[in-house]
Amino acid sequence: MRPVLILFIATILIIAAKCIALSSINFDVDEVTTLMKPLVPVMGSSKVGFFTNEDVSTYNHEVYLEVKNVLVPNVDVEMTQLDTILLLENKQKKPLFPMADYRTLSESENSTHRAYILKRVK
Amino acid sequence: MMSLLIFLLTAFNCFLILKFVYQLVGLNENQLYKPIKIYTAVFITLFLLSFVEYFALITNLSFYWILSGLTILNAILFYYLRPSFAFDWLKQMAAAKTETKVVMVLVFAMSVFFYFHASKYGSFDAWALWNTHAKFLYYSHLWKRMFDDSSLMSHADYPLMLPSLVAFFWHSCSGASFIVPLLLSFSFVLLNALLIYHGLRKFTNAGYATIGMLIVVADPNFQIHNSAQCADTLLAMFILLCVILFSEDKQDSISTAIIMGIIAAACTWIKNEGDLFFMMFTIVFLIKYAKNPKFICCYFAGVVLPMLTTLSFKLFFSPPNDLVAGNKDLLHQTLGRLIDPSRYTILLKMGLDVLVSNFWILIVLVLLVAVFRRGSLITLPFILLYMVFAGYVVILITTPHNLQWHIHNSVDRLILHIYPAFVFLTVVALFKANFFKFQGEPSFNRQDKKWPA
Numbered sequence: 001m002r003p004v005l006i007l008f009i010a011t012i013l014i015i016a017a018k019c020i021a022l023s024s025i026n027f028d029v030d031e032v033t034t035l036m037k038p039l040v041p042v043m044g045s046s047k048v049g050f051f052t053n054e055d056v057s058t059y060n061h062e063v064y065l066e067v068k069n070v071l072v073p074n075v076d077v078e079m080t081q082l083d084t085i086l087l088l089e090n091k092q093k094k095p096l097f098p099m100a101d102y103r104t105l106s107e108s109e110n111s112t113h114r115a116y117i118l119k120r121v122k
Numbered sequence: 123m124m125s126l127l128i129f130l131l132t133a134f135n136c137f138l139i140l141k142f143v144y145q146l147v148g149l150n151e152n153q154l155y156k157p158i159k160i161y162t163a164v165f166i167t168l169f170l171l172s173f174v175e176y177f178a179l180i181t182n183l184s185f186y187w188i189l190s191g192l193t194i195l196n197a198i199l200f201y202y203l204r205p206s207f208a209f210d211w212l213k214q215m216a217a218a219k220t221e222t223k224v225v226m227v228l229v230f231a232m233s234v235f236f237y238f239h240a241s242k243y244g245s246f247d248a249w250a251l252w253n254t255h256a257k258f259l260y261y262s263h264l265w266k267r268m269f270d271d272s273s274l275m276s277h278a279d280y281p282l283m284l285p286s287l288v289a290f291f292w293h294s295c296s297g298a299s300f301i302v303p304l305l306l307s308f309s310f311v312l313l314n315a316l317l318i319y320h321g322l323r324k325f326t327n328a329g330y331a332t333i334g335m336l337i338v339v340a341d342p343n344f345q346i347h348n349s350a351q352c353a354d355t356l357l358a359m360f361i362l363l364c365v366i367l368f369s370e371d372k373q374d375s376i377s378t379a380i381i382m383g384i385i386a387a388a389c390t391w392i393k394n395e396g397d398l399f400f401m402m403f404t405i406v407f408l409i410k411y412a413k414n415p416k417f418i419c420c421y422f423a424g425v426v427l428p429m430l431t432t433l434s435f436k437l438f439f440s441p442p443n444d445l446v447a448g449n450k451d452l453l454h455q456t457l458g459r460l461i462d463p464s465r466y467t468i469l470l471k472m473g474l475d476v477l478v479s480n481f482w483i484l485i486v487l488v489l490l491v492a493v494f495r496r497g498s499l500i501t502l503p504f505i506l507l508y509m510v511f512a513g514y515v516v517i518l519i520t521t522p523h524n525l526q527w528h529i530h531n532s533v534d535r536l537i538l539h540i541y542p543a544f545v546f547l548t549v550v551a552l553f554k555a556n557f558f559k560f561q562g563e564p565s566f567n568r569q570d571k572k573w574p575a
Binding site for chain 1: 222223226227228230233236237240241242300301302305308532
């Protein structure tokens with residue numbers, strides 16, 4: 001076989017191998033599901049299995065809306081998606097999404113943001 | 123079974139659109155260099171797919187209606203245009219010359235880098251903004267909820283080309299798989315590298331083209347974007363194609379002017395920074411072709427569709443941009459920032475840090491051109507990039523946000539937008555200076571027997 005075709009096929013195989021390897025990386029979905037247990041009555045049992053890895057990773061907006069409604073049902077505040085995550089983290093006392101790199105924010109930025117959210121939610 | 127059928131139907135429709143766009147790009151005896159024609163067709167197809175997804179959202183049509191419409195339209199076009207489906211590129215690849223082997227080795231090297239460095243969900247901006255926006259678009263009945271979040275972090279004013287492309291392919295896969303944005307991201311970096319190669323092959327010889335491609339392939343700072351899943355590399359490749367087409371100087375070709383209009387205006391649909399590029403490109407375009415009103419009219423004809431797309435989004439859906447809103451009623455503060463020397467000192471210091479650490483090769487290339495071919499640095503394509511760069515400087519200096527925070531978070535990406543175009547122009551200048559003694563002639567000479575003005 002011609003070298004170029006071999007390289008072409010090898011390139012495709014490497015990319016495919018990487019995609020397969022990445023697809024086996026899972027977030028700790030149990031952690032999130034535990035955290036979301038109080039939400040089940042609100043969301044309905046049919047939605048218990050709603051949280052897939054993709055939803056967790058991109059913090060699906062439907063999850064965000066439900067979370068917001070439960071956490072701050074009658075509070076007239078605008079919570080961002082990041083606010084919600086940070087708030088949940090704060091309640092959980094540990095990072096919610098292990099691979100998320102929003103924690104690359106400086107310590108002061110992060111703590112300021114958390115304090116701001118808590119102040120608004122209270 | 124149904125999912126597979128939708129995927130195959132979408133793939134076939136995309137292929138047909140690409141084929142028809144390729145035929146349209148070649149109309150009017152346009153003598154564009156063949157690989158550049160292919161890239162142009164790919165870029166316009168990307169814009170059209172994004173437009174189709176956006177059109178479906180604003181008209182509340184489901185993806186299946188859109189897919190059916192596309193299939194009927196493609197069937198009609200197929201009947202009238204009867205495109206040929208000769209897979210010449212496969213035969214050419216099989217009988218490849220040394221030149222193609224070198225390119226393929228570089229592509230292989232990129233895939234190896236991708237294997238070791240790719241991350242599943244990309245960088246922070248990818249999962250905080252771009253993929254989140256794509257998910258809103260994917261749930262088409264809820265997509266306007268994207269604008270509910272008015273905080274700075276959500277950036278709901280960002281244009282939707284990348285999110286709508288991701289959503290389009292998610293629809294075609296019948297699921298929001300991480301593979302779609304990941305592969306799109308890799309494809310954009312790959313297309314940047316290949317476009318540099320073929321752009322340089324047009325104006326220089328194989329040796330210089332390989333060096334140009336090698337610069338971006340061996341640049342870890344650039345390659346790290348192969349899985350970033352952000353729109354920066356997408357904007358960079360549209361800017362690069364604009365610069366290549368602008369260097370072609372085909373005043374006799376109406377379709378080239380229309381193509382330039384589409385590609386330049388499509389930048390505004392990718393990122394807000396694309397607005398600045400489009401304005402600067404239009405200015406230098408008007409200067410260059412001031413004596414050719416027909417060419418200018420054709421350029422603006424090409425601008426219409428992408429510009430309408432962006433304007434409809436900006437006027438009817440998007441919240442105001444944070445930088446514009448922040449400076450709106452505070453003209454005196456903005457002017458104060460502009461004349462504050464300390465802000466320039468901060469920008470210079472932090473900007474130089476990024477340039478030296480991440481884009482040192484660019485400094486070397488510009489210095490070489492300054493020594494061996496100074497005149498090239500004041501040609502219109504270079505001036506266009508300086509103008510874009512100057513625009514970025516003004517935006518950063520007048521930012522209503524914390525200056526250091528803003529520079530820290532954006533200067534790397536801003537330089538990245540014009541980086542491939544700079545590499546292209548500097549390598550062409552080095553070729554004209556005969557810096558390396560490579561044998562061979564440009565494809566330009568072989569086909570057109572003339573140099574661009």
